[in-house]
Amino acid sequence: MKILITGGAGFLGSRLAHTLLQRGTLGGQTIHQLMLADLVAPRDVALTADTRVRTHTGDLLSQIPALMAETWDAVFHLASAVSGECEANFDLGLHANLDTTRRLLDACRAQTLAGHGAPLFFFASSVAVFGSDPALPLPAVVHDHTLPTPQSSYGIHKFVCEQLVADYTRKGFIDGRAARLMTVSVRPGRPNGAASGFLSGLFREPLAGQASNNPVDLDTRVALSSPANTVAGIVAVMEASRDAFGGRTAINLPALTVSVREMLSALDELAGPAALALITHQPDEAVARIVAGWPARFESTRTARLGLKADADFASVLRQYVADNRDAVTLPSARARLGLA
Structure with a gap:
């Protein structure tokens, strides 16, 4: 199995890569190659020393043609401009979140139409898709059926991309799963713009x-989730059958x-x-x-059916x-x- 992780040099991307390499399989298939794509190369020497790991650096939107010149069995799309950045720089948010995801989905679609099979596709969404709208106030508890009404550019981008993943899945271009991540704490390293x-x-x-x-x-x-619990949720969502995932709508990870x-x-x-x-x-x-x-x-019966629990x-x-x-x-x-x- 060949796997691509966008945002692969970031904290969650690196942790996910370590988890996958330690497991050695995804969905019962042996992992032979793991591509980590990001603006910069991973600093984790132990990660890059693994012979199964390759790296690709540069702006993701411009690098998609090179990355997708080869076929992938699974794509974990974690790369994103974060909430604070999107509010401060509207164009950056559109470029990094909306435009890049659309281009990546189209590249996966081209792979499928060329006869290589629809890749598994994980999209890292966010609880920022929820907010309190004057017409639809946010309920005290978010359930699986709660309608997202994002109140930030970042949340809007994530919700739009969730719907794109759902539609590309409906059309058979990908086997897509979107999961809304909680705030991950405690993150090591330097502060980011979130x-x-x-x-x-x-x-x-x-x-x-x-x-x-x-x-x-x-x-x-x-609503928080530890790094380990977050990565466990990502892997569980990616390995779930379509029936177990329960449709095409994004799932809320445990909080x-x-x-x-x-x-x-x-x-x-x-x-x-x-x-x-x-x-x-x-x-x-x-x-x-x-x-x-x-x-x-949050209360999610879908999450519970996958055996996932909050910290x-x-x-x-x-x-x-x-x-x-x-x-x-x-x-x-x-x-x-x-x-x-």
């Missing part, structure tokens, strides 16, 4: 002895509902008051407005980050408290 970025920075930076700011009200509730106050309490309990003292509370109206428009509670609590999410990124925890008191000293 409005939700502070939901990782509030923990990553203090654990490294650096200051971080909380831009929203402490009682703001959010842990938690307030910022509860998250900080978990940080205090695990890492101690020195970590908590590094956090400031300066409101950012733009970020707060975007985050407040996202749903915080148990935020403390377990924090422990996962520490276990995966021991060297990134440099605050002396936190290291001692966590048994890393």
Whole structure:
């Protein structure tokens, strides 16, 4: 099996690649080749050292003809401009999210029409497709049947692409599955332009002895998923049969509902008051407005049928980050408290 991952040098793309390589199979088929396409080459030496891995760099929209000159059995389309970027730069959002996805789908369609078979296609959508519209207020709990009414350019792009994936699947050009990812926390590395970025920075930076700011009200509730749970959901969706997936409409991955106050309490309990003292509370109206428009509670029978569950609590999410990124925890008191000293 030959697999293409767009956004393959990013955090989720790299983690997904590691998971697939460790498994060795997807849907019962042996993985022989894994192409990681991104603006930059992956920095993960262990990943690129695997003989099954190839890399391709450059702007995805312009590189699609070269990438799709060969055929792929499965495509994981993770590449995207993030929420904050799309609000700040409208043209960037259209280019990176809408135009690129359409071009990639058309390349898959050409592969199918040439007789090579319809590739499996995973599209990483987002809970940003949901919002509160004056005509359709957001319900307290989002269910499988809740109608998306996005309130940001990023959410609009994701919802449009979900519908394209559904229609290309209906026409037999791809075997497509779209899944709405929750905010992934805690992400390692440097901050990105996502409005939700502070939901990782509030923990990553203090654990490294650096200051971080909380831009929203402490009682703001959010829907989160750990990196491991997110990748497990992506793989499960891709391996599900069409009947098990349940139609062509995008599925909501599991969500842990938690307030910022509860998250900080978990940080205090695990890492101690020195970590908590590094956090400031300066409101950012733009970020707060975007985050407040996202749903915080989900119930999905479709997700449950695939055997997927939300993370148990935020403390377990924090422990996962520490276990995966021991060297990134440099605050002396936190290291001692966590048994890393």
